[in-house]
Amino acid sequence: MFKLDRKSILIGASAFASTALLFTGCLSSSTGVDEKASAPSNAITAPSTLGEYAIKNKTAIDGGVTYVRANGVETAYAYNQQSTKGVSFGRRATPNEIKAWDLDALPDGTGLPEGEGTVEEGDELYEAQCASCHGEFGAGGKGYPQLTGGNQSKDENGVVITLKNQRVYGKTDAPKRTIGTYWPKATTLFTYIRDAMPYAHPKSLTDNETYAITAYLLAQNGIKIDGEEMDEEYALNKEKLVKVVLPNNNGFYPNIDGPNGPENVRAFFADRAKNIGAGVRCMKDCKDPGGQDGKTEAGVVKIKYEMSDVVPPYSTVRDLPPEVEDKTVSKAEKMYNQSCKLCHATPQMGAPAVGDIDAWKDVLAKGFDKVVINAITGMGGMPPKGGNEDLTNTDVKLIVEFMVDSSKEKH
Amino acid sequence: MAKMKIKAKEKKGVVKVKAMFTSLMADKEEAEKKKIKVDYIRQIVAKINGKVVYEVTTSGFMAENPLIKFKTKGGKKGDKIEFTTTDNNGKTATSKKKIK
Numbered sequence: 001m002f003k004l005d006r007k008s009i010l011i012g013a014s015a016f017a018s019t020a021l022l023f024t025g026c027l028s029s030s031t032g033v034d035e036k037a038s039a040p041s042n043a044i045t046a047p048s049t050l051g052e053y054a055i056k057n058k059t060a061i062d063g064g065v066t067y068v069r070a071n072g073v074e075t076a077y078a079y080n081q082q083s084t085k086g087v088s089f090g091r092r093a094t095p096n097e098i099k100a101w102d103l104d105a106l107p108d109g110t111g112l113p114e115g116e117g118t119v120e121e122g123d124e125l126y127e128a129q130c131a132s133c134h135g136e137f138g139a140g141g142k143g144y145p146q147l148t149g150g151n152q153s154k155d156e157n158g159v160v161i162t163l164k165n166q167r168v169y170g171k172t173d174a175p176k177r178t179i180g181t182y183w184p185k186a187t188t189l190f191t192y193i194r195d196a197m198p199y200a201h202p203k204s205l206t207d208n209e210t211y212a213i214t215a216y217l218l219a220q221n222g223i224k225i226d227g228e229e230m231d232e233e234y235a236l237n238k239e240k241l242v243k244v245v246l247p248n249n250n251g252f253y254p255n256i257d258g259p260n261g262p263e264n265v266r267a268f269f270a271d272r273a274k275n276i277g278a279g280v281r282c283m284k285d286c287k288d289p290g291g292q293d294g295k296t297e298a299g300v301v302k303i304k305y306e307m308s309d310v311v312p313p314y315s316t317v318r319d320l321p322p323e324v325e326d327k328t329v330s331k332a333e334k335m336y337n338q339s340c341k342l343c344h345a346t347p348q349m350g351a352p353a354v355g356d357i358d359a360w361k362d363v364l365a366k367g368f369d370k371v372v373i374n375a376i377t378g379m380g381g382m383p384p385k386g387g388n389e390d391l392t393n394t395d396v397k398l399i400v401e402f403m404v405d406s407s408k409e410k411h
Numbered sequence: 412m413a414k415m416k417i418k419a420k421e422k423k424g425v426v427k428v429k430a431m432f433t434s435l436m437a438d439k440e441e442a443e444k445k446k447i448k449v450d451y452i453r454q455i456v457a458k459i460n461g462k463v464v465y466e467v468t469t470s471g472f473m474a475e476n477p478l479i480k481f482k483t484k485g486g487k488k489g490d491k492i493e494f495t496t497t498d499n500n501g502k503t504a505t506s507k508k509k510i511k
Contacts, residue, residue, distance in 0.1 A: 139478060
């Protein structure tokens with residue numbers, strides 16, 4: 001196990017490696033500018049002190065700036081130098097607390113618990129606890145990740161072909177990221193299931209059960225351990241899990257494992273042109289970066305024909321169009337439409353429908369005034385004033401009049 | 412090419428069977444769009460002790476890697492269930508599994 005300090009650096013490094021990959025994907029070309037030149041002059045000349053922004057002989061992992069932390073360690077984040085006097089940092093974690101928290105397992109098996117589980121046991125557990133979301137046989141479904149499937153075969157460069165799929169148009173396939181095609185290390189499968197699954201009640205599985213489910217998933221993906229196919233009776237344990245080599249084991253780069261991880265990442269990104277094919281990152285005078293060799297003219301695209309005469313002309317006025325009053329609709333009907341129509345338009349809601357002559361005859365047997373009072377105070381399933389407290393009593397009376405009028409026999 | 416995953420369990424005389432077949436299930440139309448070969452399973456037959464318990468005709472209407480489920484009273488624990496698939500080229504594939 002690493003010391004805590006080292007670990008946090010590694011996490012930062014991997015996060016940076018991924019973001020750096022994203023960003024460099026967007027850069028198009030190069031000028032070969034020395035990256036030192038882009039830093040403020042004081043950063044180059046001034047001796048680096050704690051927490052100071054400094055570019056020494058090393059660049060940051062993603063080509064950005066680095067901050068000195070302590071003992072020659074640099075990070076990508078500014079070191080907070082505020083005085084911590086009077087700040088309570090609490091107590092130190094006890095060894096037991098650290099033990100309870102420090103649960104991860106490395107690909108070499110460090111940190112994996114003892115235990116054993118067979119594919120068959122895993123099958124039963126999977127069906128009971130996992131299949132409802134991840135589908136039978138791990139086929140995925142209902143928006144939850146697919147765990148099996150996808151084409152595990154590789155191209156001549158050792159890249160899993162499925163991962164190169166791009167959803168270009170309607171029916172083309174997207175890349176399939178399953179355990180068999182995408183996951184690099186099987187030990188993370190174990191730790192992830194143990195710590196995060198089942199979704200509804202995580203950490204409820206014992207180590208043996210987790211081994212069993214891991215075994216089942218590996219078997220469903222057709223993974224061979226040491227050349228041995230996993231049948232129903234195959235029992236997975238710590239030693240065997242470490243031996244698993246998943247098809248996409250080498251699909252992730254650079255290698256960020258171990259204390260040399262950050263250096264590996266740095267070396268990898270130092271040679272962007274080769275490793276990513278994105279050229280060198282431009283840090284200065286990038287307006288006209290030119291092509292890949294820096295000589296050819298840049299392909300900056302400008303709008304050739306700008307539209308200037310638009311009819312009607314462009315406007316920034318954001319008012320709504322003026323409301324045209326519909327003279328054919330009375331005030332009462334308008335209010336009826338807003339507050340009453342939802343229930344009174346059809347008999348399905350249980351309210352006497354407007355236009356239903358018989359229903360309204362029954363209602364009016366009580367007398368018109370009583371109907372109005374009922375409408376104001378509410379009746380049966382109807383809330384007072386139809387649920388619209390903004391209506392005045394006079395409004396309600398007008399609405400009832402409208403409804404009664406609309407439900408009379410027409411001669 | 413069709414690999415299959417089969418699961419069969421008996422409970423109170425009823426055998427619950429689930430099976431998944433590896434196939435792109437690409438009919439002519441889909442294959443043209445994806446620029447791949449036409450490849451789909453045409454027929455799936457399940458037998459227990461030589462007796463047909465399930466038979467379907469399938470085509471590109473089914474999704475990739477189709478999954479089927481059915482219940483049958485035609486078997487008991489220890490029997491073997493045998494699936495045979497025929498693809499569009501007439502190629503057959505067979506796989507057996509013990510009922511649990």
